[in-house]
Amino acid sequence: MANMRMDKNPMPEQEPLVRNKNFDEVALGYTPEMAMDEAKRCLHCKEPKCMEGCPVAVHIPDFIALVAEGKFDEACEVITQTNALPGICGRVCPQENQCEGKCIRGIKGESVGIGRLERFVADWHMEHGHQDGPPAIPEANGHKIAIIGSGPAGLTCASDLARKGYDVTVFEAFHKPGGVLVYGIPEFRLPKAIVAKEIKKLEYFGVKIVTDAVIGRAESIDELFEQGFEAVFVGSGAGLPQFLHIPGENLLGVFSANEILTRVNLMKAYLPEYDTPIRIGKKVAVVGGGNVAMDAARSAKRLGADEVYIIYRRGMDELPARKEEVEHAQAEEITFKLLNNPVEIVGDEGDHVTGIKVVKMELGEPDATGRRRPVEVPGSEYVIDVDTVIIAIGTSPNPLILSTTPGLEATKKGGIAADDATGATSRAGVFAGGDAVTGAATVIKAMGAGKTAAAGIDRYIKSL
Secondary structure, rough: OOOOOOOOOOOOOOOOOOOOOOHHHHHHHHHHHHHHHHHHHOOOOOHHHHHOOOOOOOOHHHHHHHOOOOOOHHHHHHHHOOOHHHHHHHOOOOHHHHHHHHHHOOOOOOOHHHHHHHHHHHHHHHHHHHOOOOOOOOOOOEEEEEEEEOHHHHHHHHHHHHHHEEEEEEOOOOOOOOOOOOOOOOOOOHHHHHHHHEEEHHHOOHHHHHHHHEEEOOOHHHHHHHHHOOEEOOOOOOOOOOOOOOOOOOEEOOEHHHHHHHHHHHHOOOOOOHHOOOOOOOOEEEOOOHHHHHHHOOOHOOOOOOOOEEEEEOOOOHHHHHHHHHHHHHHHHOEEEEEEEEEEEEEOOEEEEEEEEEEEEEEEEEOOOOEEEEOOOOOOOOEEEEOEEEEEOOEEOOHHHHOOOOOOOOOOOEEEOOOOOOOEEEOOOEOOOOOOOOOOOOOOHHHHHHHHHHHHHHHHHHHH
């Protein structure tokens, strides 16, 4: 019988004023009893809308039904038929805009906690699964594929191809595999041990990972083909930070969010042997309103800042960050200065940051799309006293592969041009997907692009 409770089982969490001083994971996860109770809230609709919102087509009602029965390993088998990284997706996917956003239970109450259940199942399986040893490696089909980048797009593409018997090698530019999952998302939101375990599962299927391999510099895509790879997938992400282009951005104390988050992860989580100190001041301004801005602000608080401000030129309803991340930031005493737009970073005679000048904004009349654009309020400029500024307004793809691969076309925004339905690029045998194509987006969308490209590569190889 369905559990008709109107709200989700709450997620156990660290207390806000305790967790904002440590880098341990905030959300503590469901117990088996909580997971089974939450699973019973699912109505098992004849036409499940939740699946329509999932970019990797997880069979959501099927795995939830198994959770309700306490069959957690079986539930994991259902999820991993289409999702190679459930422990990651259950933590960082914007479920409220995808699977949970389509859930019928959300019409008159809260949706089923699909993401929380996915996380529980993945964590349970990591702890209790593989009692009979790792899964068998699929029979080899004799074809070699190269994957550039070990972020969510590359890992998903590698997983799907390895399961079909392809000999897959992943080339990662950094010291450890995982891409943005390791270097871009802080430990308190995505523990690196979880990422490592998810990647280990790919190695069970025969996927080889080569680190410290900068394709486009150490080796070119052409050289990969010469080595016998029959197709190449480019999932190199979007690691090039964007800036405001306002006076004062070169002052001491101005950072990109990329630099801060990479150093945080090096220092606090996965790679302590590469510890690089971070000198964060006592008053920090983070410019931006997305998940990266929330991550940077919450990290600054944990690094010892007394006051941390989120500065965003639109209002609360327009914040692109996940609602959960915004609520966590507020609970951790991050101050939101909304409807404020930076116009200058102010410094002293020693070129150190002393403040950020902003102008107040108001939302204008709706445009043709119904969106209300921010408009400056004349004469409203003022300075916020800070000693550190972190820019978190987005990233774009690194142009290295485009500049070193003849015949590869680019989009107007600097990404690699690729077909939405197949991942194929203008260069025969080269496929691309994720942030390297679209610019910065979500983990799950990158994974969806990786799945699309894997299917495209499979069709391409079979057509040769």
